[in-house]
Amino acid sequence: MAIEVGIILEGKVSGITKFGAFVDLPDSKTGMVHISEVAPTYITEISDYVKVGQTVKVKVLAVNDGKISLSMKQALPKEQQKKPQKQPRANSNTRQPYKPAPPVTSPGDYEWQSSRKANPSTFEDMMSRFKQTSEDKMSDLKRGESRGYSRRGNGNGRR
Numbered sequence: 612m613a614i615e616v617g618i619i620l621e622g623k624v625s626g627i628t629k630f631g632a633f634v635d636l637p638d639s640k641t642g643m644v645h646i647s648e649v650a651p652t653y654i655t656e657i658s659d660y661v662k663v664g665q666t667v668k669v670k671v672l673a674v675n676d677g678k679i680s681l682s683m684k685q686a687l688p689k690e691q692q693k694k695p696q697k698q699p700r701a702n703s704n705t706r707q708p709y710k711p712a713p714p715v716t717s718p719g720d721y722e723w724q725s726s727r728k729a730n731p732s733t734f735e736d737m738m739s740r741f742k743q744t745s746e747d748k749m750s751d752l753k754r755g756e757s758r759g760y761s762r763r764g765n766g767n768g769r770r
Contacts, residue, residue: 614640614679616671619686624665632661634669634681642679644669651684 614620614636622634622642631645644667649660661667661683669681732740 619670624661642681644681648682
């Protein structure tokens with residue numbers, strides 16, 4: 612019997628891996644059922660659905676270079692192939708409609724931002740505040756260096 616795409620066969624599960632099951636087919640051929648083709652639901656453990664030595668019905672999906680791709684879920688009757696419908700939540704009628712979050716107007720109160728939200732500043736005002744902040748930070752660094760702390764880290768914390 613020639614194995615062709617679309618036919619449904621019976622075979623025996625000969626091996627199980629994390630990604631699927633190998634099925635021995637007629638004419639001493641072996642095909643593989645990927646884990647996504649075992650059942651119409653999501654499965655994490657294939658061994659919960661099939662066991663080695665079990666006889667299963669499979670549909671041939673593809674034959675490429677001697678590799679046979681199989682599906683157990685597509686071999687099921689049409690009404691069993693559909694994914695089960697999710698059960699509605701017990702209190703689904705109390706659900707609130709979606710409301711988008713308010714738009715973000717500023718990235719936050721960071722050190723470099725003024726905590727006062729004054730009227731829009733001119734470029735000169737912003738530049739003078741930047742220079743003042745820079746001078747404050749530089750003087751802090753110089754004070755730290757004058758106490759003998761090095762930024763290079765020579766091991767003892769002194770120059």
